Amino acid sequence: MKMKWRLIGKIAVLEPIGRFDAHNAPAVAEALTEARNSSLKDAIVNLEQVNFLDSTALATLVQGMKHCRQLGGDLHLCCLQQPVRIIFELTRLDKAFDIYETEAEALHAFAG
């Protein structure tokens, strides 16, 4: 899996690509830690290009979300493909995360 990450203002935007599982979750965790070490309290994980998540990937996102909230920020998710959305619904993680249709909405939610 590849991953891109960008900075929009003071918000880290991560874009994992492909299968998001135990093999590549460490890369995402590392990027989130890096963002945290740079005192960025807000992050967005754009899942547009992710077609599968396993429990390790979910745990990585949960950990990232907890860290952001500890700093008084948050981790937003956006652009979930249907299979990924189902995973979030089945595990009820859709109740734990703020999930948005588009990246613009996810960004805007931080501004508000």
Added chain:
Amino acid sequence: MPSPGEAAPADLAAMLTMQRPQVEAMARAWLLAGARAFGITSHGQVLAAWPGPEALSAAQIAPGAAGGLASEVTAEGHVLGELRVAGLAGDVAAARLAADAALLAQLAQQERELDAVAEELVGAQDQILALYDLARAARSHLSLPETLSALAGETARLVATDGAAVLFVPDDGEPAWGWHGPGVPELAALLAAFRCLPANGRELILAGSAATHGGDLLLVPIHMRDRTAAALALARGPGGAAFASPEIKLAHAIAEQAGAQIENVLLYEETLARARLDTEMALARTVQMRLLPARAPAITGLQLAGRAVPALQVGGDFYDFMPAQAGRACTFAVGDVSGKGLSAALVMAMARSVLRSKASGGATPAQMLDGANAELYDDLTEVAMFATVFVGQYDPAARTLRYANAGHSPVIYGPPGGPARLLEADGTALGVLPFSLCQDYALPFDPGALLVIGTDGFSEANNAAGELFGYERLLRLVESLAGSPAAAIADEIYAAVGAFAAGQLQADDQTLIVAKGVLP
């Protein structure tokens, strides 16, 4: 210093040093034949003159001196110098001088070849010693970074240079390198040069490279595992000599040796990692299996069956039966800890004990999950894991099944004679949020009612085409098995999912509890 294999011209002065007695004999013969003086010149300089005193004889045979004979000493088209004779003339003397000149040319030529051979021998000996040192130095290091550093250090010492580095670029993952000396370029510059290596296995020389601040960079590819996976880099600052052919040869020999060393270390690391993983997995499996109940409790009006088949890479699945006791209804739970391996197995053990402790005192499933979440939240946050848990409680008097679901799936309910459906969770997994969102729900559980609580190892089982078994298939399967006893249903689900994924490695644990309402 001339190099072996290069066409350095023969040298009369060097020949004279080595062959002086022969040339002196030649001079004596000329003086006996009546010559006033005999000598050798090269490029306008007198190299030697007889009979002496040398200065006097030299004046007589010096180029431009009147009278006498001269004959050029030539080798391979190069004029090396001249033989000169003073005080003799005539065709006979000229022919003899020409023959002597040819003889000296041959001597000079042989001398040069001997030098070249000797030098090559010494060079080869140096290389053998160098490689021996290299092998010995690298052998004592077992980790990749140590080995790369040791190889770089030895290389810098063997090839007198300002800096040496050994770069390893794996197929996937971060490049690793070891370096020695002040002149080594940045890793990024080395990687850029690495990508420019020609495909034919030859070296790359960057002269006046910016990476070495104007010096030279020599990069020699290291071939291993069917590709150029590493490289040896030598750097020389500006003002140093250019990399010459013997150094390049030596660098290639070192590169070959270094490749073998790196490969050894990689093999060793891989074997070690596999052994470590095997040990961890065996431990995890032991922890996991020990904690599972040996048999299902006997309950009036309810059949229970529990099964667990851990995957090769053990996850953190568990199931548990907590039989009815004073103040406690018969309670059962299925859980799945995120992640795999020993850590998942340990967290699973922890989650199981906490749940057990919350089962006493008439707590409902939602209260149990509430309490467990409060107790486990900090620990789960610490290890970046969560646990999905389903808790069910059977009330034989009311024939109802009370349950709460913290993010767990798949859970399938089949009412007697009706279509099976998924019972979706309403709360998040333990460890996700500091509070619990779970509520209690009650299902009528008359004879014929069926509840199957699995783990994602079933729904995410893959067939050879990469298709998932999925929820739809699982629902239809449960419907088709509704007439069988609980234990048979459990066995059939394993059989059906196993047949679907035939030949594929079981990627995740498969754990389930089947609960079935029966006539008392």
